[in-house]
């Protein structure tokens with residue numbers, strides 16, 4: 001059985017990999033992930049704010065991590081390990097490269113044009129095999145138009161694209177007015193890959209203290225559905241290879257993402273909950289499913305359920321919206337109160 005895949009022009013033994021997170025901050029964990037069968041390693045992000053010497057954005061602060069993951073604590077690095085400055089980050093790339101044979105994908109996280117972009121070159125020089133650019137941004141300025149915002153994403157991507165020769169992927173959020181248009185414009189810039197999607201971390205309100213509380217919840221497989229829809233819609237239109245990030249917890253989750261067009265499958269929450277060896281289990285589940293369903297390679301499955309090849313393409317589009325709502329009302333046992 002051939003599980004190999006081509007992601008960002010890199011030939012990987014299989015599509016599974018840890019997504020960007022502090023999971024790979026310990027070299028021991030990195031080796032465990034390679035032993036479990038990871039096709040590549042994605043590092044946590046180095047943030048524009050860190051490079052610019054500013055305070056880290058609240059969502060990534062360690063107190064929040066520490067308080068958020070009762071179920072995942074044993075796989076969580078200490079705060080001191082995660083607070084990695086730019087120089088340490090480059091050093092960590094070198095250490096991971098020495099420790100494993102699989103490709104290492106570094107991650108930069110930023111949204112404005114500025115000096116931090118030069119770090120892309122240093123990341124490439126430190127030996128990273130590819131770079132993932134995360135353009136996490138919450139639009140809060142009513143004066144900035146969606147066009148201006150998208151232009152900023154494109155400008156940052158173009159600058160980085162022009163400054164490095166290693167493959168570049170862009171990790172997006174789903175919240176753009178026309179995602180296919182933005183993705184095609186990123187494609188025109190010769191970006192090698194798109195990662196779907198960032199998860200937005202949504203603060204809660206503490207009613208006692210009257211404070212906004214940063215909250216980061218781990219995903220579950222229901223997060224995957226949004227990704228499947230967009231993989232299916234985008235994959236026939238873009239040259240860039242697609243990675244799924246969000247909601248992959250099992251082998252069948254991974255298969256669905258591949259069938260809708262992903263060439264790489266990133267996992268974070270599942271690995272934080274169950275540990276690095278879980279990647280090996282997901283790989284085994286994938287193989288078992290493929291054997292039972294007589295697929296001899298990942299390549300054969302890839303994109304077989306994309307919008308252009310899916311037997312019921314309407315399921316991904318608006319036409320099905322009405323049908324689904326109506327079927328709820330007419331299905332036996334559906335209560336009007338549930339609508």
Ligand SMILES: Cc1cc2nc3c(=O)[nH]c(=O)nc-3n(C[C@H](O)[C@H](O)[C@H](O)COP(=O)(O)O)c2cc1C
Pocket residue numbers: 019020021022043044045046065107109134171197198199218219220223245246247248266267268269270
């Ligand atoms: C603790 C934690 C740290 C993360 N750090 C980063 C990061 O540094 N850069 C990034 O692009 N995404 C980061 N993410 C987002 C993940 O890469 C991923 O997109 C998200 O968790 C959805 O995937 P999942 O459902 O497999 O968890 C982080 C997620 C978690 C849970």
